[in-house]
Amino acid sequence: MMKAQYPSAERADVLEKMKAAGVRMVRLQYPDLHGVPRGKIVSVDEFERCTNDGVAFATGVMGMDLRHLTHLTIEEGIPDMHARPDLSTLVQVPWEPQFAWCLCDLEEIQTHKPYLVDPRGTLRRSERSFFEIGYAPLIASEMEFYLMKPDETAQGRYRRYVELYSPVYTFGSQADPLGIVEKMFEYARTMELNAISAFHEYGRGQYEINLFHSTALDSADRAFRFKTLVKEVAVRQGLLATFMGKPWNDDEGSGFHLHISLQTTNGENAFYDPHRADGLSDVALHFVAGLLARMPALMAFLNPTVNAYRRIHMQGLVPTRINWGYDHRFALIRIPPDRGRSTRIEIRIGDGTANPYLAYAAVLWAGLEGIRQKMYPPKPISGLISELPKEEQGPPVPSNLDDALEALEQDAELTERLGEELIRTFLTVKKAEFRRYQQWTSEWELEEYVHRL
Known part of the structure; x- marks a missing residue:
């Protein structure tokens, strides 16, 4: 049974400190399957009751796509679930201190x-499985994003925040121009998201802010909150x-790289x-x-989106084949x-649209199964992938x-590990999303065909 994580005396002390700091309202948040923050605003006084009793939400939100269509639980009458606040994650918002x-x-x-x-609960179970065999997964995420200005005359009704070419590693x-990324970086530090660097990426108006590594659940919590902070x-x-x-169409894609040890x-x-030439243990190879x-x-x-696959091409430094390599950015x-304490892998x-909780979990x-089964990878790639024999490049x-x-639907073992109900819900929502995409006439099709055919 899940219970409040803090005894009542300690809980009251935390709440009194929040009130003294000027907090009047609390935004309760949890991720849906897309990684979108859902929740409610409650008064700081009501928040204490919420920590004891939880807050009710309709389960239909977890089967909802991004067009506001609910695909599950209708037959069951869309019952309620409870969201119970995790008091260890309570933090004041620096740009809205109330x-x-x-x-x-x-x-x-x-x-x-x-x-x-529950994506957060799913990751918690995954992390716990490593604790049980004596390991703590440490993860750091690199997150790229674009800033855009509203413009009703532009395609898609937005244009780039910055149009300068060759902007990478500039500041x-x-x-x-507005110092927005610096504000984001400062706020991320204030909210203890452990932001360590910020810079302009390759794309025009594209930025990256990196967060320091920590245990898996804490890292995902920070990544989730960071994305919310950036958009807010x-x-x-x-x-x-x-x-x-x-x-x-004419610029770089935004990725979500994971560094894991x-x-x-x-x-x-x-x-x-330290006794191996490459410095990698059997556990790392597994x-x-x-x-x-x-x-x-x-x-x-x-x-997890239709659009995500448009960025997967070698020219964008995005791998197209399933392989691995030493310090090889096409792997x-x-x-x-x-090496040493910093030995890690990078996926x-x-x-950029990945839900950090589900991606981490x-x-x-997958890595845990490799360890349990003592699996070994094929030899690492080196040199130009396109010049390697097909069998050495790895499958696409x-x-x-x-x-x-x-592929997910066919992977029975991964489905069992992540939970059949979660996978069923995820597949239902995402398959419906793909069907809507297939049936939608795009602007490209109109420009390509309508005038001549």
Whole structure:
């Protein structure tokens, strides 16, 4: 049974400190399957009751697509679930100090058992499986996003915030005229999201802010909150921030790279072996092999939108084949050159729209199976991939969302690990999304065909 995480005396102390800091309202938040923050605003006085009793929400929101269509639980009458605040995540909002944010865990109302279609709860179970065998997964995420200005005359009704070519690794007023990214970075530090660097990326008006590594659930919580922060701060400046993978046809895509290592109970890096020439342990190789074996199904979580697959091409430094390599940016799994405590793997295929909780949970389960089965990967790639024999390049990644969903549906073991109800809901929502896309006449089709055919 899930219970409030803090005794009443400690809970009261936390709330009194919040009130003294000027907090009057709390935004309760939890991620839906898309990674969109859902929740309610409650008064700081009502918040104390919420920590005891939870807050009711209709379960239909977890089966809802981004066009506001609910695909599940209708036959059951759309019953309620409870969101129970996790007091350890309560934090004041620096640009709205009258507000605090608090993440919630979802549970069944009658039994208080974890709600099975809860991305945060799914990651918690995945992380716990590593704890049980003596490892703590550490993850850091790299998140890229574009800033856009509203413009009713532009295609898509938006134009770039910055139009300068060759902007990568630049900063200051030319790269960020309104100083918005600097504000985002400062706010992320204030909210203890452990932001460590910010810079202009390759795309015009594209930025990246990196967060320091930590244990999996904490890392996903920070990534989720960071994406919310970026979009909120942009709106307050009259802009739109998007993590959409390929918003512009003539510019770079936005990725979501994951850096992963495992820490032992005595604080050592389980991926490091000083006695091997490459410095990688068997555990690291097992983990890599598990990821490669399940990558077609993992793509559904790492690239969960129709648009995500438009950015997968070699010219954009996005891997197109399932392989691995040492410090090779065209490899799907890159092994950065750092060793010792910094030994890690980098998954380079993720799209900016990935739900961090589901992406983390899925890749961790895949890596864990590699460890349990003592799997080994094929030899790493080197040199130009296109010049390697086909059998050494690795199999191609799924080329569209439909193929990735099909691979996920066929992966019975991953379905069992993540939970049949969650996978069923995810597949139902995403297949409906893909069907809507297939039936929609695009602007490209009209421009290509309507005048001549």
